[in-house]
Amino acid sequence: xxxxxxxxxxxxxxxxxxxxxxxxxxxxxxxxxxxxxxxxxxxxxxxxxxxxxxxxxxxxxxxxxxxxxxxxxxxxxxxxxxxxxxxxxxxxxxxxxxxxxxxxxxxxxxxxxxxxxxxxxxxxxxxxxxxxxxxxxxxxxxxxxxxxxxxxxxxxxxxxxxxxxxxxxxxxxxxxxxxxxxxxxxxxxxxxxxxxxxxxxxxxxxxxxxxxxxxxxxxxxxxxxxxxxxxxxxxxxxxxxxxxxxxxxxxxxxxxxxxxxxxxxxxxxxxxxxxxxxxxxxxxxxxxxxxxxxxxxxxxxxxxxxxxxxxxxxxxxxxxxxxxxxxxxxxxxxxxxxxxxxxxxxxxxxxxxxxxxxxxxxxxxxxxxxxxxxxxxxxxxxxxxxxxxxxxxxxxxxxxxxxxxxxxxxxxxxxxxxxxx
Numbered sequence: 237x238x239x240x241x242x243x244x245x246x247x248x249x250x251x252x253x254x255x256x257x258x259x260x261x262x263x264x265x266x267x268x269x270x271x272x273x274x275x276x277x278x279x280x281x282x283x284x285x286x287x288x289x290x291x292x293x294x295x296x297x298x299x300x301x302x303x304x305x306x307x308x309x310x311x312x313x314x315x316x317x318x319x320x321x322x323x324x325x326x327x328x329x330x331x332x333x334x335x336x337x338x339x340x341x342x343x344x345x346x347x348x349x350x351x352x353x354x355x356x357x358x359x360x361x362x363x364x365x366x367x368x369x370x371x372x373x374x375x376x377x378x379x380x381x382x383x384x385x386x387x388x389x390x391x392x393x394x395x396x397x398x399x400x401x402x403x404x405x406x407x408x409x410x411x412x413x414x415x416x417x418x419x420x421x422x423x424x425x426x427x428x429x430x431x432x433x434x435x436x437x438x439x440x441x442x443x444x445x446x447x448x449x450x451x452x453x454x455x456x457x458x459x460x461x462x463x464x465x466x467x468x469x470x471x472x473x474x475x476x477x478x479x480x481x482x483x484x485x486x487x488x489x490x491x492x493x494x495x496x497x498x499x500x501x502x503x504x505x506x507x508x509x510x511x512x513x514x515x516x517x518x519x520x521x522x523x524x525x526x527x528x529x530x531x532x533x534x535x536x537x538x539x540x541x542x543x544x545x546x547x548x549x550x551x552x553x554x555x556x557x558x559x560x561x562x563x564x565x566x567x568x569x570x571x572x573x574x575x576x577x578x579x580x581x582x583x584x585x586x587x588x589x590x591x592x593x594x595x596x597x598x599x600x601x602x603x604x605x606x607x608x609x610x611x612x613x614x615x616x617x618x619x620x621x622x623x624x625x626x627x628x629x630x631x632x633x634x635x636x637x638x639x640x641x642x643x644x645x646x647x648x649x650x651x652x653x654x655x656x657x
Contacts, residue, residue: 262332262456265449266411266507268302272598276651277308277489284487284594287655292486296588298475298581303329305489306468313464317485319471319478321526323513324410324504326472331404333468336457344401345450348392354439355387356380362516363509375428377417377506385439386413386510389446394512408453410511412445417506425502474526476577481584488585491598492528495574495609497567499524499531529573538569540576545617548575551609558605567604579618586622589656595624598632600649612650624654 281292292314297305300320306329309316316333320326360383365372368383378386389409396402414421418432429435471478475492493500501508501523508514514523524534555568562568585595602609616626632649 262307262453262460263302263304264452265332265408265456266302266328272304272491274304274308276596276598277305278312280487280489280594280596281309281312281314283653287592287594288486288590294483294485294487296480296483296485296488296585297490298479298488298585299490299492300329300470301325301491303332306470307332310463310465310468311460314486315465315467315469317469317471317480319473319475321472321474321523322501322504322508323472323523324407324507324511326470327403327511327513328407328411330468330470331400331407331453333470334400334404335461335466336400336404338454338458340398341401341404341454341457344396344398345405348389348396348405349443349447351395352385352388352392354381354384355391356384359383359387360509360512362514362519367509375418377419378510379418379436379438381439382416382437382442385442386416389442390510390512404453405450406511408449409446410507410513412442412449413506413510415445416442419506421503421506425498426506476528476580479581479584480588483588485585485589486593488589488593488595488597490596492578492581493530494600494602495530495571495611496600496602497530497532497564497570497604499527499533501527502533528577529570530577532564532566532570538566538573540573543572543575543579543618544621545575545614547610547617548572548614551607551614554607555604558607561605571602571604571609575614575618578615579622582615582619582624583622586619586624586656591656593656594627595619595652595654595656597652597654598649599652601647603647610648612648612652615652616654619652619654623657625657627653627655629653 285291295305295309295314295316297316297318300306300318302325303318306316306318310333318329320329360367366375367377369376369378369380371377386409390406393402393405393409396405416437418436419426419428514520521534525536529536529538552568552572555571559565559568582595589595597615599611599615601611612629616629619626628651630651632651
């Protein structure tokens with residue numbers, strides 16, 4: 237099936253949003269509000285093919301996220317490499333990219349739903365105190381009956397002998413966790429549902445939602461099993477280490493975390509604990525340490541070397557002047573460390589991409605105590621030292637500032653297009 241067929245019937249969308257993606261293959265498995273649309277990958281491949289004088293053959297995405305770049309690559313006949321540090325998201329991406337024996341998959345699903353037992357012991361060792369009833373201060377994410385059913389299904393899934401089926405079923409179970417919980421999640425974390433105490437879900441809802449999730453996945457797998465390319469390379473771990481520094485990649489399309497002092501692993505915290513991807517406080521901290529230094533939610537070193545960006549030097553100087561007024565005194569150090577991390581990744585891509593290959597980055601600005609952090613401008617300066625030439629720097633959409641900054645939609649999100657010399 238071609239990309240055009242995949243996108244057929246999608247609602248009209250701007251490249252900067254994922255509007256309509258639930259109508260596209262695999263994208264209903266877990267909603268990603270902030271994901272960019274698959275059309276961006278099509279545009280990137282078309283422009284890069286024209287620059288190379290031949291079709292794009294290999295793509296790379298150092299921040300896999302929802303898997304949009306990798307999956308779109310398969311539909312377009314391009315072999316993707318993607319990197320993802322979050323183990324739940326890495327499993328989700330690979331579950332989408334992999335191929336399946338439908339009959340075997342159905343048998344494994346039937347085994348799970350016929351052989352689970354509710355787990356009444358410590359369902360989620362190491363999870364926060366608010367995870368399971370009675371919680372803390374009267375608040376909890378899952379009541380005991382729902383938690384027991386999720387844990388029981390998870391244990392049955394882990395007994396499935398076929399690794400790819402086991403991975404898919406674990407992803408699907410994890411992905412319904414929010415729906416049967418007492419919380420909702422946005423791009424800035426989670427909050428309790430309105431009147432959640434009187435609107436508790438039960439084990440039957442877990443069963444029904446898991447069955448519906450499996451049905452959607454099986455439909456997508458069967459319908460889109462004949463993609464143009466079925467190859468992929470998924471690397472699990474820290475993008476600062478795993479981004480290749482050699483190779484023959486034609487194009488990179490990605491959106492890194494933004495330097496907004498927020499750790500994006502929090503968005504997926506419920507799925508990580510529900511699916512058993514985290515099993516202790518230490519494992520949670522270890523995961524945070526493998527993410528970019530874009531947040532201040534754990535103590536870590538912000539030591540950096542010299543960076544070739546006059547704009548960054550100016551911004552860090554302005555942040556230093558207001559350090560005492562910031563909600564976290566480490567923010568100026570975090571901002572510089574973030575760009576050091578991004579510089580490492582861009583430098584690696586500078587030697588991994590072919591000559592005239594392109595990199596497309598969706599990035600977003602931040603602001604602290606009135607000091608604007610123009611992320612696109614700084615990254616373009618750093619990229620020049622890594623052998624990239626700026627092709628375009630286009631506004632993508634405006635973002636709402638954090639509550640500490642007034643919550644107004646004044647922060648710019650940009651699409652940077654770079655060409656490797």
